[in-house]
Structures are given as structure tokens and as C-alpha cells.
Amino acid sequence: MPTNRLPSLIRYAILMIAFLTSARMNGQSFKLMRFDEDNAYLKDSSRNLYREIKYTRLSKRDSSYVSFGGSARLEYVDFNNEDWGRRGIGHNGFLLQRYDVHADLHLNDRFRIFAQIRSAWETGRKTGPRPIDEDRLNVQNLFLDAAIIRKKDQALLLRLGRQELDYGSGRLISVREGPNLRLYFDGVKLMYSTRNWTIDGIVMMGDTSFPGGLDNKMSKEINLWGVYSKMTVPTLPNIDLYYIGIRRDKSVFEEGSQNELRHTVGTRVWKYQSGFTYNLEAAWQFGSFGNGNINAWTTSVEAGYLFQHIKGKPSLNLRNDYISGDRKRGDGDLQSFNPIYPKGGYFGFSPQIGPVNLIDIHPYATIHIGKKILAGADVVMNWRYSTQDGLYRPGGTFNLPGSVSLKKYIGTGYLASIVYSMNNFVSLNCGLQYFRVGAFIKDVVPSPKDGVFFNTRLSFKF
Numbered sequence: 001m002p003t004n005r006l007p008s009l010i011r012y013a014i015l016m017i018a019f020l021t022s023a024r025m026n027g028q029s030f031k032l033m034r035f036d037e038d039n040a041y042l043k044d045s046s047r048n049l050y051r052e053i054k055y056t057r058l059s060k061r062d063s064s065y066v067s068f069g070g071s072a073r074l075e076y077v078d079f080n081n082e083d084w085g086r087r088g089i090g091h092n093g094f095l096l097q098r099y100d101v102h103a104d105l106h107l108n109d110r111f112r113i114f115a116q117i118r119s120a121w122e123t124g125r126k127t128g129p130r131p132i133d134e135d136r137l138n139v140q141n142l143f144l145d146a147a148i149i150r151k152k153d154q155a156l157l158l159r160l161g162r163q164e165l166d167y168g169s170g171r172l173i174s175v176r177e178g179p180n181l182r183l184y185f186d187g188v189k190l191m192y193s194t195r196n197w198t199i200d201g202i203v204m205m206g207d208t209s210f211p212g213g214l215d216n217k218m219s220k221e222i223n224l225w226g227v228y229s230k231m232t233v234p235t236l237p238n239i240d241l242y243y244i245g246i247r248r249d250k251s252v253f254e255e256g257s258q259n260e261l262r263h264t265v266g267t268r269v270w271k272y273q274s275g276f277t278y279n280l281e282a283a284w285q286f287g288s289f290g291n292g293n294i295n296a297w298t299t300s301v302e303a304g305y306l307f308q309h310i311k312g313k314p315s316l317n318l319r320n321d322y323i324s325g326d327r328k329r330g331d332g333d334l335q336s337f338n339p340i341y342p343k344g345g346y347f348g349f350s351p352q353i354g355p356v357n358l359i360d361i362h363p364y365a366t367i368h369i370g371k372k373i374l375a376g377a378d379v380v381m382n383w384r385y386s387t388q389d390g391l392y393r394p395g396g397t398f399n400l401p402g403s404v405s406l407k408k409y410i411g412t413g414y415l416a417s418i419v420y421s422m423n424n425f426v427s428l429n430c431g432l433q434y435f436r437v438g439a440f441i442k443d444v445v446p447s448p449k450d451g452v453f454f455n456t457r458l459s460f461k462f
Contacts, residue, residue: 029424030071030461032177033164034102035114035141039067053462063109070101075180075457083352084411084441085449086400087127094125096133096180100140109150116141120180129211132179132344132395137213140164140184159189165202167228168240168268169279170343171300171355176395178344181209186218199229206341223247224341226264240268246340251289252398253336253356254390255326258290262338274308277317285337292332298323298355314367325357325389329403336389339396351380352435352451353410354399356392359383364415372422378415383408384440400444409438429457 031037042055043062058064075096082089102116118140122129143161164184166175176183187204204224208217226244244264251260266283279302287294304317326336339355364378384391390402391410417431435451442448 033166033175034069034071034116035104035143035163037067037069037104039104040065040106050462061108063106065106067104067106068102069104069462070099071459071461073098073180073457073459075455078454080452081449082451082453083399084435084437084445084451085447086445089126092126095123097121097123098180102141110147112145114141114143114145115139118182122180131209132176132181134211135181135209135216136211138209138216139214140182153195155191155193157191157193159191162186163189165189165204165341167200167242169270169281169300171281171298172242172244172264172266172283172340172342173224173228174341174343176341176344183341185224187222187224196233197229197231199227201227237269237271240270242266242268244340246338251338253289253326253334254329254388254398254401254403255289255292255332255334255336258292260287260289260294260338262287262294264338264340274306276303277306277315278303289334290332292334294334296324296335296337298337312367312369314365316365317363319360319362319364321355321358321360321362323355323358323385325384325386327386327388329388335386342394342396344394351394351413353382354392354394354396356396357385357389357402359385372420374419374421376415376417376419378413378417380413380415382410382412382438384410402440402444405440405443407438407440407443410440411438412436425462426458426460429455429459431455 039054040062042051043057043065045051053068056066058066076093077096078091078093079089080091082092098118098120100116100118102114105113107113116139117137118135119137120133120135122133125133139162141163143159143163146158146160147155148158149156162184164175164182165173167173174183185204185206187202190201192199202225203222205219205221206223207219210216224244224246226242228242229240231239242265246260246262248260250257262285264283264285266281268279268281270279271277272279279300281300283298285294285296298321300319300321302317302319304315306315307313324335324337326334337356342355359382361381362378364376366374366376368374384402387406387408388403390398391400393399413433413435415431415433417429420428422428431454433453435453437445437448437450
């Protein structure tokens with residue numbers, strides 16, 4: 001079919017990819033949080049259309065400028081026996097789309113406004129979009145930054161408004177990049193940083209998402225607050241310390257549905273460089289669940305080796321997580337860990353099990369094939385921590401009751417993935433997962449079936 005007869009959207013996508021491919025921006029890199037990008041380095045570069053989009057001076061002073069950007073993501077998802085055939089869906093293939101544009105306005109060295117709108121769509125899913133799939137139009141970020149202190153080795157920044165959050169490994173507060181919808185919050189964030197130390201204080205309200213346009217509802221009450229600090233010292237371990245508080249109405253666990261007030265204190269020690277790598281984390285939770293008490297915890301040990309000087313830079317890694325579950329159903333107290341706002345794909349790119357009441361052993365390996373392809377393979381073995389608690393979804397919501405069974409082994413996931421980075425702007429991700437059900441699933445799900453998941457995702461950013 002001639003190009004001029006293609007649908008306008010496809011023609012636009014082809015032209016955009018061709019434009020970005022030819023842009024050849026040396027040093028261009030995109031961050032998980034687009035507001036973390038700094039395009040001021042373009043002020044002295046030669047001008048072309050793309051550089052004008054990324055950096056347009058607004059005054060004679062270089063500190064006043066505006067930068068524009070955006071992204072598009074198209075993903076095909078193919079599920080066989082989602083939830084191990086429990087809902088009788090069988091084969092289910094569907095399409096996900098996500099688009100966003102943003103503007104980053106720097107008024108001077110002290111003030112900045114960042115605005116981003118996003119649209120996410122789902123097409124073809126038999127049971128309709130999940131809560132993580134569709135939000136046709138929303139304001140994802142809209143905040144004002146005010147620099148209270150701005151020195152070479154010291155800064156104090158106040159951020160006010162709607163904003164995304166992401167901390168540590170994404171265990172407890174993550175922007176949730178894997179699913180089609182990313183998380184955001186409304187509130188205040190105070191950030192202090194020196195050369196080797198940062199500390200953030202947050203007071204936030206979480207929204208309730210709906211699939212329509214501009215119809216999400218603000219909670220209008222504080223339900224997330226805390227402090228997160230990180231110390232980075234060359235040649236030494238990096239150390240994170242944090243406190244996170246949440247309040248939720250009608251939280252659902254196998255123990256029941258109650259109002260929840262929960263406090264989390266934790267630490268993380270980590271190093272990601274060549275040679276020996278590790279990521280160790282532990283957290284304890286306390287608070288109230290209705291009239292009962294909360295006493296929950298988690299530990300994670302991840303260690304590996306990156307062979308930086310071997311062709312392909314292979315890495316071999318092993319993770320082991322212990323995440324508490326409720327000890328005695330019906331006693332009013334709660335020992336189930338709450339992952340708060342976790343990364344959706346922490347246990348694989350499409351897990352069916354969330355980080356509550358779980359023990360897992362997770363070996364995985366990666367290798368570069370040429371300069372543009374990264375291949376990975378994972379095996380994730382899963383057990384329940386407590387037989388008095390059930391299974392939870394990747395976001396932490398209750399899924400399947402478990403106190404009727406004494407079996408612990410949930411099952412094993414086998415994963416393979418490839419990431420092809422065509423250039424700085426365009427990438428293609430493909431993944432295949434096979435989940436073999438274990439004794440617990442066979443015990444509680446009538447006619448259980450092994451699950452097969454496939455996805456392919458085309459993304460480009462500018």
C-alpha cells in the first residue's frame with residue numbers, strides 16, 4: 001500500500017520515527033521521570049529543529065528556557081489462562097496504547113513549571129480494561145519548583161503540585177512504569193541534597209483513576225507521607241533509610257476489610273557497578289487495622305556478578321525475598337505486609353503474584369548481543385509464607401483466599417526477554433513467560449491450568 005494511503009496516525013508514527021532516527025543527538029538520554037532530564041547542555045549547541053524543541057531560550061539569560069518532549073508506546077499482550085484459568089477466560093489478546101507530551105518551563109535559576117498530559121487506551125480485552133490499562137486523558141504532572149537554596153554542593157528545593165514519585169528499587173513507592181497507567185500524587189515534596197547525600201520529605205494525596213477523560217478524583221485528604229534519604233559514597237555501599245506512612249479506608253486482606261493506618265521503617269544497602277553487585281533491603285511495618293494491630297515485615301537479598309570486561313557483559317544474579325503474611329485468620333490482628341505503591345513487575349515483567357505473604361527464589365541472567373540487544377532469562381519459584389493468608393496481585397490487592405489450604409508451593413515462572421534499542425529514541429521489548437502451577441493453586445483452583453504470557457512493546461521518546 002502506498003505510504004500516502006496509510007491512516008494518518010500510522011503515517012505520523014513513521015515520520016516521527018524517521019525524524020528521531022535521523023536526529024542523532026549525542027549525549028541524549030531519557031529518564032524514567034521525564035522531569036529529571038536536564039536539557040540546559042544544549043544552550044551552546046548548533047541549532048536544528050530537534051534541538052529547538054528540546055531547548056528554546058526565552059531571554060538573554062540562559063537560565064530562562066522551555067523544553068518540550070513526549071513519548072508513545074504501543075504494546076500487544078497475549079494471555080493464556082490468566083489467573084491460572086480460574087475465571088475461564090482462556091486465550092485473551094489485546095492492544096495497549098500510551099501517549100504523553102510535556103513542557104518544562106524554566107523561568108530563571110529559582111523557579112520552574114513542569115506540565116505533562118497522558119492518554120492510555122486498551123482495545124480488545126475480553127473482560128474490558130483493568131484498572132491499570134485505561135485512562136483516556138489525565139494530567140500526569142503539573143508542579144512548581146522553587147529553589148530555596150541553590151549552591152554548587154548544596155540545594156534545597158520545594159515542589160508543589162501533581163507529581164510522580166519513585167524511590168529505591170520500587171518496592172514501596174514506584175511510578176509503576178510496567179503497566180499502561182503510571183501512578184501520580186498531589187502534594188508537597190521538599191528535597192535537600194549535598195554532594196553525597198539526599199533527603200526527601202513528602203506529604204501526598206493519591207487519586208482514584210477512572211477510564212474517561214479528565215475524570216480522576218482527588219482524595220482531598222493526606223494518605224501518604226514520609227521521609228526518604230540516600231547516601232552515596234564512592235567505593236563504599238550506598239545506603240537508603242526511610243519512613244513511610246499511609247492511611248487507607250477499607251483495605252482488604254484475607255483477615256477482612258478495615259480502615260488501615262500503617263507505618264513503615266526500612267533500610268536498603270546496594271551497589272550496582274561492574275564486578276560484585278548487591279541489593280539488600282529490610283522493612284518493618286506497624287500500626288492499626290480496624291481495632292487490631294499491624295506487625296509485618298519483609299527482607300530481600302539480591303546478589304550477582306557483572307562481567308564488565310567479557311564480551312557481552314553477562315551478569316548472573318540471585319534474589320531471595322521473604323514477605324510476611326497473616327499468622328491467624330480471624331483474630332483481628334494483621335501480619336500481612338503492605339507493599340504500598342509497588343513496582344508492577346518486581347517479580348518478572350508480568351507477574352500474577354504480588355509482594356504479600358510470599359517467599360521467592362529468583363535466579364536470573366542477562367547478556368548483551370552486539371551493541372543494541374539485551375537478552376535476559378529468569379526463573380521465579382514462589383511459596384506462600386503463611387498458610388493462613390492467601391495470594392495478592394502485583395499491586396498488593398487481595399486476589400485469592402488461602403486459609404482453606406495447607407499447601408505452600410504456588411508455582412514457578414520461566415521468563416525470557418529481549419530489549420532491542422534501535423537508537424536513543426526507539427526501542428522494542430519482547431517477553432515470554434510460562435507459569436507452571438504448584439500444589440497450592442491445584443488445591444484451591446478448580447481445573448487449574450498453566451499460564452502463558454507474551455508481550456511485545458514498541459516505544460519511542462523525544
